[in-house]
Amino acid sequence: MQLIECPYCGPREEVEFHYGGQAHVSYPEDPASLSDEKWAEYLFVRDNTRGPFAERWVHALGCRRWFNAIRDTATYRFHRVYRLDEQKPAMS
Template sequence: MQLIECPWCGTREETEFHYGGQAHVAYPEDPQALTDEEWARYVFFRTNPKGLFAERWSHSAGCRRWFNAVRDTATYRFHSVYRPDEQRPTTP
């Protein structure tokens, strides 16, 4: 069982969390002006790197808040967690 650090609740078991996709994806300024192709690209297309990746997570069985995490997609190891209003920490 892996432990994940919630910025508000502290360390908890991974079963309390849900993955929410790529972090720092900006919502379109004028979504009504997007074509179907542009809207599909916003909704469905994300980067999928091997290595460090900024993601959104929800502490669904705890405080129910969203937070961001930098996780290595190859090892599943979390390198840092931070609140949505904070800047992404620099990682090696």
């Protein structure tokens, strides 16, 4: 069992959390003007990198708050967690 550090509640077991996708994906400024192809790209196309990756997580069985994390996709190790109102840390 892995512990994930919730920035609001502290370390909790991983079963309390749910993955929410890639972090820092900007919502289109004028979504109504997007073609179907561009809208589908916004909804479904994400980076698929190996190594440190910025992700969104929710503490579903705890405080129910969303937060971001830098997690290594090869080792599953969490390098850093941070609130949504905090700046994205450098990924290394």
